[in-house]
Amino acid sequence: MAKTAWIDLTTGKIELQPTPEEDLLKFLGSRGLAAKVLYDHVGPAVQPFDPENLLIFSTGPLTGTSWPSAARYTVTAKSPATGAYGYANSSGFFGPELRKAGYDLIVFRGRAARPVILHIEDDHLELLPAGDLWGQTTEVTEKTLRERYPGSRVAAIGPAGENLVRIAGVINDYARAAARTGMGAVMGSKNLKALVVKGSHRVETPPEFKEVVRRVTAAVRNHPESQMYSQWGTVCLIDSKNMSGDMPSKNHRWGQFPLGKEINAAAVARYTVKTQGCYACPIRCSRITEVPDGPFKTPLNEGPEYETTNALGSNLWNGSIELVIYANKLCNELGLDTISTGLVIAFAMEAHERGLLDDPRYSLAWGDPETIIGLIKDIAYRRGTGDLLADGVKAASARLGRGSEFFAMEVKGVELPRQEGRVLKAFGLGHATSNRGADHLYALPTIDVAGMTDVAAKVLPECGPELMEVTSEKFKAHMVRFTEACNALADAAGVCKFAFTETYAILPADLAEGLRALGIPISDEEIMRIGQRIVNLERMYNVRHGFNRKDDYLPPRSLQEPLDVYVNPEEIEKIPPGKAQLSRRGLTINLDIMLDEYYALGGWTGDGIPTAARLKELGLEELVKDLPAADPF
Template sequence: MGKMAWVDLTTRQIRVQEVPKEYTLKYLGSRGIAARILYDHVGPDISPFDPRNLLIFSVGPFTGTPWPCGARYTVTSKSPATGAYGYANSSGFFGPELKKAGYELVVITGKAREPVYLTIFDEQINILPARDLWGKATAETESILRQRYPGSRVASIGPAGENLVYFAAIINDYARAAARTGMGAVMGSKNLKALAVKGSQKLSFPPEFIAIAREAMARVREHPGSQAYRQWGTVALIASKNRIGDMPSKNHRWGQFPGCKNIDAEAVARYTVRTQGCFACPIKCSRVTSVPEGPFKTPETEGPEYETTNALGSNLWNDNIEVIIHANKLCNELGLDTISTGLVISFAMEAREKGLLQGDKYSLAWGDPETILGLIRDIAYREGIGELLAEGVKEASMKLGGLSREFALHVKGVEIPRQEGRVLKAFGLAHATSNRGADHLYALPVIDVAGKIDIAKEWLPKCGPELMEVTSEKFKAHMVRFTEACNALADALGICKFSFTETYALSPYDLAKGLRTLGIPIKDEEILLAGQRIVNLERMYNVRHGFNRKDDYLPPRFLKEPLDVYVHPEDIERVSPQEAELLYKGLTIDLDTMLDEYYTLGGWTKEGIPTPDRLKELGLEDLVKDLP
C-alpha cells in the first residue's frame, strides 16, 4: 500500500500516513479513494473556495506501472461549477512521477497567506514562496520549476486559476489538462500555484503482473481502434461524427458542420510536427502541432484533440484550423478547460444574436477569430464580458435572464461536452446523469456508435437489437449503467480509457486479474461492483447537497428543439430541410423514460437517490444515515 500526504497550507503542517487498507479494498485507488476522503471531510457547510475544502491529487494501482496506458491521475474537490462533487483527470508523466515519489494521494487543505508552490521529492515535502511565479502562464511556470529542479514533473495553474474562473484547469507536461469542473480555480483559491514532483524510488512489480501487463500491452497496441488513433489522433472521429449528426455546431443548433473538411484529421495533419504518447502508452494518439507563420502563428503545442477542435471550431462556426490551434495553445497557457471555454463563447455569440448581449470590444459574431481569441484572454483575466462568462453559462444565464437559459448548455453547472445527445441517445442520458456534471468520459457509452456487438452480447445479453441503434432510447440505460461502472474502474486504477472503454481491447476481467497479481484480492464477479460502489458514493455526495432528479436534466434545446441531420452537411443553412435530403428528421430526447429505467436498474428511487438496500449491497451502509 502507498502513502497519503496531508498538506495544510494555513498551518504549514504536513503529515504522512499509509493509505488505509480498507480504502484500497473498497475503492481500489485514485478517483475512488479520493471520493471517499472528500465525502468524509467536506460537507455541505463548506463552499468550494472555503480554505477547508480539500484538493486531492491521486493515482491508482496501475499508475506508473508497465500496465498499458497507466499514466493517469485524478484531482478531486468540491467544484465551483457544480457546488458539489467535482473531479478532473489527466495523463502524461506527472502521475507516474508522484507514484515514484511514494505517494498515492496528496491531500491539500487550507489557504496560504501568499502564493506558494509545493515540492514533493520522496519524503521531503516543502511549501515554498511563489511570488515570482504568480501571474505567469503555465508553460513558463513549468519551465522555471523544471530548470530549478531537474528531472521533476510539474502541474500548475495559469491566470484563469488565479482569478478563480469556474472552469480553470490544472496543466501538467505543458499541455495535458486536468480540465473539467474547475479544479484549477480551487487550487487558485488556496494560493497554490504549482506542484513539482520528483521520485527516486525504483518501483518493482511481481513477475505475474509484469507478464499480464506485457500481454495486455500487446493487445492494446494491435487493436484496430488503437491503430486509427495512432495514425490520426482523436480528430480521426470528426469525419464520421459529421456524417451521422454527432458534430455539434453553432451552440448545438446543428449536429453537423459544413466546414468540417477544413478542421478534420487531414487538416490537423498538415500542421502536425510529430506524434507522442504518455507514460507506458502503446497508442501515442497525441499530435504536436504548430502554425509556422501568419496572423495565428503558434509555436509547438500538444493538440488539438477532438473535443477542443469541436468546442473552438464547429461549435463557434469556425472552420479555420489555425485559429483552433492558436486558441488551444492559449487555453493551455492561461489554464482553461477548452470545452467549457468554447461553450461560454458560443453562449455569448448566441446571446448577441438574440439581442441579449452587446460586445464591448468584439463583434461576438459567429466564427470571428478576434472574438474567439480575445474572449479567451478576457475570460482568464475576468475583463469586460469575460467577467460575465468566467463563472460558466449557468451563472451567466442567470445574470442575463430572459431566454438565455434556453441556450445555456450545461448540466449541474458544467458545460455540455462535444456529443449531440439528440442523435446519440446513450450520450444524452450519460450527460444528464454524470455525477460531476455534463461529461463524455464519466460513462463513455460508445458500444452502439462504435459497433461493439461482441461487447453488447457478452456484457448486456438481456438487451434487444435496439441497443445498437444510436437514435433509439431503448436499452440505453443498461449501457450507461455498465459503462459508468467500467469508467469508474479506469479512473480508480489510473489507466487511459482508450485501452479499455473506448476500444474494449481489455475487459473488466483483465483489470481484476491484474489487481490480484498486485495483491488486491478482488474476484471477477466483484470488479463491476467496485465501479458501482464508486458511482453510488459520488451520487450520495451530491444527494447530501440536495441533488436529485431535477439535476439529472438536459437543457431545453435537447428536449424541445427538433434536430434535422442532413445527408449532405454542406447543405446546412444553404438548403431548407424541406428541400434537403435528410438522414434523420426532428430528433429530440425522451429523457424521462430513460431516467426511469436508469434509476430502476441502479437500485435508486424515482428521484435518483440510492435506496438503503442498494447502499447496503455495495458495502456503503454507513451512508444510509445521510439519505433525505
C-alpha cells in the same frame, strides 16, 4: 508502504500517514479513494472557495506501472461549477512521477497567506514561496520549475485559476489538462500555484503481472480503433461524426458543420510535426502541431484533440484549423478548460445574435477570430464580457436572463462535451446523469456507436439488437450503468480509457486479473462492485447537497428543439431543411423514459437517490444516515 500526505496550507504543517488499506480495497485508488476522502471531510456547509474545502491529487494502483497507458491521476474537490462533487482527470507523466515518489494521495486544506508551490522529492515535502510565479502562464511556470528542479514533473495553474475562473483547470506536461469542474479555481483559492514532483522509486511489479501486461498490451495495440487513433489522433472522428449528426455546431443548433473538412484529421495532419504518447502508452494518439506563420502563428504545441477542435471550431462556427490550434495553446497557457471555454463563448455569440448581449470591443459574431481570442483572454483575467462568462454558462445565463437558459448548454453547471444527445441517446443519458456534471468520459457509452456487437454480447447479453441502434432509447440505461462502472474503475486504477473502455480490448475481468497479479485480492465479480460503489458514493455526495432527479437534466434546446441531419452537411444554412436531402428528420430525446430505467437498474428511487438496501449491498452502510428521511428502509 502506500501513503497519504496531508498539507495544511494555512499553518504549513505537513503530515504523512499510511493510506487506509480498507479504503484501498473498497475504492481501489485515485478517483474512488479521493471521493471517499472528500465525502468524509467536506460537508454541505463548506463552500468551494472556503479554506475548509479539500484539494486532492490522487494516483491509482496501476499508475506508473507497465500496464498499457497507466498514466492517469485525478484532482478532486467540491466543485465551484456544480457546488457539489467535482473532479478532473489528466494523463502525461505527472501522475506516474507522483506514484514513483510513493503517494496515493496529496491532500491540501486551508489557504496559504501568500502564493506557494509544493516541492516533493520522495519523502521530502516542503512549501516554498511562489510570488515570482504568480501571474505567469502555465508554460512559463512549468519551464521555470523544471529548470529549477531537474528531472521533475509539474502540475500548475495559470492566470485563470488565480482569478478564480470557475472553468479553470490544472495543466501538467505543458498541455495535459485536468480541466473539468473548476479544479484550477479551487487550487487558486488556496494560493497554490504548482506541485513539483520527483520520484526515485520504480513501481515494482512481480513476473505474474508482467505476463498479464504483455497480453493486454498486445490486445490494445492491435485493436483497429487503437491503430486509427495512433495514425490520426482523435480528430479522426470528425468526418464520421459530421455525417451522422454527432458534430455539435453553433452551440448545438446543428449536429453538423459545413466546413468539417477544414478542421478534420487531414487538416490537422498538415500542421503535425510528430506524434507522441503518455507514459506507458501503446497508442500514442497525441499530435504535436505547429503553425509556422500567419496571424495564428503557434510554436510547437500538443493538440488539438477532438473535443477541443469541436469546442473551439465547429461549436463557434469557426472553420480555421490554424485558429483552433492557436486558441488551444492559449487556453493551455492561461489554464482554461477548452470545452467549457468554447461553450461559454458560443453562449455569448448566440446571446448577441438574439439581441441580448453586446461588447464594446468585439463583434461577438459567429466565427470571428478577434472575438474568440479576445474572449479567451478576457475570461482568464475576468475583464468585461469575460467576467460574465468566467463563472460558466449556467451562471452567465442566470445573470443575463431573458430566456437565455434555453441555449445554456450545461448540466449541473458544467458545459456539455462534444456529443449530440439527440443523435447518440446513450451519451445524452450519460451527460444528464454524470455525478460531476455534463461529461462524456463519466459513462463513455461507446458500445453502440462503435458497433461493438461482440462486446455487447459478452457484457450486456440481456439486451437485444436494439441496443446497437444509436438513435433508439431502448436498453441505453443498461449500457450506461455498465460503462459508468467501468469508467469509474479506469479512473480509480489510474489507466487511460483509450486502453480500456473506448474499445473494450480489455474487459473488467482482465483488469481484475492484473490487480490480482499485483497482490490485490479482487475477484471478477468484486471489480464491478467497486465501480458501482464509487458511482453510488459520488451520487450520495450530491444527494447530501440536495441533488436529485431535477439535477439529472439536459438543456431545454436538447429536449425541445428537434434536430435534422443533412445528407450533405455543406448545405446547412444554404438550403432549407424542407428542400435539402435529409438522412434523419426531427430527432429528439425522451430523457424521462431512460431516467426511469436507469434509476431502477441501479437500485435507486424514482427521484434518483440510492436506496438504503442498495447502499448496504455495496458495503456503504455508513452513508444510509445521509439519505433523505423519506427513503424507505
